[in-house]
Structure formats: structure tokens, C-alpha cells
Amino acid sequence: MAPIPTPPAEPQDSPEGYVGLQAADAERLAQQRGWQVVRSLPPGAVITMEYRVGRLNFEVRGGRVARAWKG
Template identity: 60%
Template sequence: MAPLPSPPAQPDDTPGAYVGLTVDAAGERARRHGWTTVRSLPPGAIITMEFRAGRINFEVDEAVVTRCWVG
């Protein structure tokens, strides 16, 4: 049996620090901190729930991040 792969390490970052930033500033900060995928979504968007290492998600209302989570 093949060994289970280990997921890559996530960037050492605090998702809550993005709340209140503009979407542009949050995207720039996320890329500087090593996130490979930055996803911005409107409030209440229907999304898939698969976990993606290296992805940070922003819920954005009127160009401001209101919620942030990884995966």
C-alpha cells in the first residue's frame, strides 16, 4: 500500500487580520505572506467546500473583507 501524502505547509498567517482591509490590500498582503490562491467571494456565495492547501478565501462586501478562512 502506498503511503498517504502529506499536505504542503500552509503559510504562517492569521486570517482574522484580513477582516476590514480592502480587497486589493488583502490580496496583496496574502500573496506577500505566501498564499498561492486568493479567492474573493460575495456574501452568501454558494461554493464548493473542498480543502485546498495554499488557498485563502475572502468574503467581500462593498470592496471590504468581512470574513476570511483558509482552504
């Protein structure tokens, strides 16, 4: 039987720290801090809710991050 793969560790980073930043600056900073995937979404976007290790989601309003969460 094959071993169960171990997912990569997420950056030790708080999503709340991105709220209020310009979206492009927040994306760049998140990538520098080690997030594998950064997803920017408009308010009310319909998205899947599966949890992906290493992904950071931004809800962007008026060019700024209004909300940020892992997965």
C-alpha cells in the same frame, strides 16, 4: 506502491488579520505572505467546501474583507 505526497505547508498567518482591509490590498498581502490561492467571494456565494491547502478565502462586502478563512 507510490509514496503519499506531502502537501505544502500553509503560511503561519491568521485569516482574521485580513478583516476590514480593502479587498485588493488584502489579496496582495496574502500573496506576499505565501498563500498560493486567494479567492474573493461576494456575500452568500455558492461555493464548494473542499479544503485546499494553501488557499485563503475572503468574503467581500462593499470592497472590504468582511470574513476570511482557510481552505
